[in-house]
Amino acid sequence: PTGSHKPNTAVAQAYYNAVEGITKLTTETGAGQWGASLAMACALVGITCEVWQVRASYDAKPYRRYQMEAYGSVCHPSPSDLTEAGRAMLEKDPDTTGSLGMAISEAVEVAAKDPNAHYSLGSVLNHVMLHQSVIGQEVLAQLKEFGEEQADVVFGCAGGGSNLGGLSFPLIGQNLREGTTTRVVACEPAAAPSLTRGEYRYDFGDVAGLTPLIKMHTLGHDFVPSPIHAGGLRYHGMSPMVSHAVNLGLMGAVAVEQDDTFAAGLEFARAEGIVPAPESTHAIAAALDYVRTEAKDGEVVVIGVSGNGVLDLPAYENYL
Template sequence: MSEPTPIPTHWYNIAADLPVPPPPHLHPGTREPVTPDDMAPLFASALIEQEASTEQYIEIPEPIREVYKTWRPAPLIRAREFEKALGTPARIYVKYEGVSPVGSHKTNTAVAQAYYNAQDGITKITTETGAGQWGSALSFACAKFGIDLEVWQVRASYNSKPYRRFLMETYGGTVHPSPSPLTESGRKILAEHPDTPGSLGIAVSEAVEVAAADPNARYALGSVLNHVVLHQTVIGLEAVEQLRAAGEENADVVFGCAGGGSNLAGLAFPFIREVLHGRATTRIMAVEPAACPSITKGEYRYDHGDVAGLTPLLKMHTLGQDFVPDPIHAGGLRYHGMAPLLSHTVELGYVTGQAVDQTESFAAGVLFARAEGIVPAPESSHAIAACAEYAKRLTEPEVLVIGLSGHGMLDLPAYHEFMQGNLVSTVGDVS
């Protein structure tokens, strides 16, 4: 394990360093760039400022850093036994976010968003969640700052991952399966597709609809938007320093799973900062599920972040707002689009996409668990699989970093299905 490093005092905003500024978000009605007033009904004022900020570093308020101290800095672990299992000359490091109270990276932005909403006097937050990591993280954070939380969880995950729901409820969150009969957008989907497994795009529509109708409520998004990506950069800022403390000048390749993009971006952007300033040549691999490959098979264009078209238009890699992916176990990766800032770095050539099948990812997860003792979340196993494939081909040493975004202790039924041979490969063909 690496030497201890301080918790970052500032988040890193890559928009300040990119050679081409990222495209603006557009109003869904006028198709003009959104203004702070457009976003005010949904987001806390400080988050709106961060969304459009061009400052290179934004200070982390002390109350947020105090909560971060519960688990940060998260460890950077040298995966020596995994290296032996792969028979690779690579030196593999794992940035492990599973040490957070809810077991994933989502807590980094959940705490920040709850804090800023509390500063604005907001008493209720609505949100969506896929596998449940985000809902759990925001439930934890809302409990810290005395805010009520209402969560719409994608139906496929609501049914297959009850422990996530139990965790949200333990922290005080109220959870509904999505689509639900509680909203206009949910009722419309259920009327047209009563057996739908749901999607993050549908759940976003429901949460946004409820927040927009309540002046005392705001909406919180667990990925995709610029301010969410910003908060997650504590991961990469720590990892860059921890790698140096371990005697490594920089990383050759960084692997992270990519669904909405905040986990990968949070890890990768500080490494890309080193590239932009001429201090490294690190390559970034965005590893996504073959069932929902927005980078490798999607289009780079403006699209809504939700099914109902209530959210701003975002310039991103997308499979289309109506896309409903197969109900794979990596529920956190079942999103039709990719974070605009991450998509922008793909277009600029700093990030490369790679799609992995779910059986391949579970096989890598089992191998990693048996080698290192940590059971990875199904989402994280995609990054582990891509790294393993790359590392086994090496004939010379390289420094590889894996973003292990969370543990899989609440996903053991899925691992059981895989080991019993009951887990299918990706069902659909995304063309």
């Protein structure tokens, strides 16, 4: 209902927090798909939700805030003057367009000070990867339905890693257990290339250093992506489990340029009917390039479409 894969983990997180007696969740959001999904999940289980949205997206995508408010949540631009972390960031750079790392610091701070509140993260962490593995399980079921023994190549976009991990881990598991040879390609934006350009080391998950240290591919926790980048996929780090899989050689990675992604998105929309989210178009662009240059006849290529682009239509309009 919110147009992306995020409810897979949002509903689970809201439900288990509600069962535990928690009455409020805080979180950050970039493009807004995660914030909207957690807002919906909290409405469904009857708890409140407070979201810090990266200012660049907050200003450019008002419909996402309207969506969160329709579900009864509150949404602030980040950095905000509502937290110590936010005030410190604004003092350092009053015109900052924000980053996911900054918004995480704010949401974590508010949750840490309220015994009835928890902080909820929509990507990166192991429990999120677990919830999202339903995607890959569905891919396996769909392949079976179409009489295919395996996928040959799988393309998924990679920001924090949640849809990519969810899509690919069940297929990698099949490779390891049954000897299939599915190849997984992580498709990340050239503007925030944590897997292809980042270092594999311990780093904080947020700007202020409030989270535990996490071993991951990272561009540094003070990385601020260009505000013109249209989609999500703006996080400085990559899920530890995805990072580990790349390090073990279980999946590869490519960086995709933004203009190629919109061209691919329009081609996909006109062929399949679905206007894809700008994030998903990274996977589509890489898959189209592969099919046109390298693929052999009869290969089975899977593309993970992590969300629709209905609320990102102005970005397409700018491209057209």
